[in-house]
Amino acid sequence: MIRSLGPLPPYVSTRGLGHTLSGLLFATALTGWVTLGCDFAYSDLLQRASSGVAIANGERANVEWVSTVLLSTQIVLFVVTAGLFLCWLYLSRANLRAFGMRRMQYPRGWTIGAFFVPALNLIRPYQVVSEIWKASDPEAEDAFGWKTAETPALVSIWWGAVVVYAVLEIIAVSMHLSSGSSVAKYQIAHTFATLADASGAFGASCAFFVVSGISRAQHQKWNHLVARYAAGS
Secondary structure (H helix, E strand, C coil), X not given: CEECCCCCCCEECCHHHHHHHHHHHHHHHHHHHHHHHHHHHHHHHHHHHHCCCCCCHHHHHHHHHHHHHHHHHHHXXXXXXXXXXXXXXXXXXXXXHHCCCCCCCCCCCHHHHCCCCCCHHHCHHHHHHHHHHHHHXXXXXXXXXXXXXXCCHHHHHHHHHHHHHHHHHHHHHXXXXXXXXXXXXXXXXXXXXXXXXXXXXXXXHHHHHHHHHHHHHHHHHHHHHHHHHHHHC
């Protein structure tokens, strides 16, 4: 729904989009935690194999099949969720002007570009989301006063988990490609992949609360503005 108050730019509610995105993030996190359990099962299989224990073909095939299904599911969820997240983030940033917030450091284009600029994408997405969170606070009514608010730990933890996941995933893939026929190197690569999956699942879980928190805050902020506008008219 698109609405506006007086001369302010229009406000576009992100509640519906936020609920859909939260559902996808929940599914992503759940799949991540299940994948982590599968990682542990595969680690146990590798450990037994390296110790000389005979592994039934059916057992290995089942673990590998489940891993393949989970990986495919994760890829699909990532593509869909990432695309929807960028749309949601762009609209959330655009709404800040509808709230009367001013002196934003990062323009709307950074809600998308922040994730695609090499090196800068290690910190800029966090800065953009942090700014949106603070300016969306229902208690931040002053057009410039929102800048003095502190970034909640949740946003920092979320982005930290995302960066750790990316680094660990790169290490795991690199080690896997260079492991050749070395069982020891393959096990190390799998360990890094397991740590990456843990970070990814945790990051998706945190993202669920980040999205829910901003969407809820913007809805409340808009309702406060509407009530105040109505009272003054």
